[in-house]
Amino acid sequence: MWGQSYGKDDVESGREPLYPMMLESPELRWSFIRKIYSIVSIQLLLTTAVAAVVVTVRPISTFFTTTNAGLFLYILLIITPFIVLCPLYSYYRKHPVNYILLGVFTVTLAFAVGLSCSYTSGKVILEAFILTGVVVVSLTLYTFWAAKRGQDFNFLGPFLFGAIIILMLFGMIQMFFPMGNISTMIYGCLGAIIFCGYIIYDTDNLIKRYGYDEYIWASISLYLDVINLFLSLLTVFRAADS
16 A cells, blocks of 8 residues: 555646646655645644633633733733744754744744634634635635646735735724724725735745745745734624624
């Protein structure tokens, strides 16, 4: 059984290129892709576990939201992932330092996600979780299918960058001048659309452009796309439920 060769129709057998005019080895690229999705899967499982603990163990969320020390620690948890990216930029090729930094990045962000979910009903969290999974799988399969047929999504980069700037400004305005549930739902819907675009864009880069030693950055990109999509959908469902 273990010695059985891949069939000619196996998309991961390395017999056919992932996209037209592919010059590199399909086997090496598939190996790289499997490595990225393995890392992202571990990140998402870790995030789910940490967030579940924060949501279910009520004293944790109470500490963060009702005490000065908790508020300080919450702010620290929010900015830590951005701080970790600085040394990660220098050590993303150095094993095992890169994995340690990636673990710190994931755990601190997972706490922030858990605190975002802590005062949300279980029904809303489940709805956002299921829809995120369906959308991510669907967009990933579509991107691989489109790449196989010669479509390229690199043109999305400038548009998505501009869109994320607009979304950030929209969020800041909403933070200082709240405009009600309708505005919150619009903000969440815009975020969901933008991060759907980022999933397609980053998956296309994973197929065609990321170097084999850039697996940390590829993993972070896809992980952030999924997390931000989930938070955007959570915002929509939470506003609709209130």
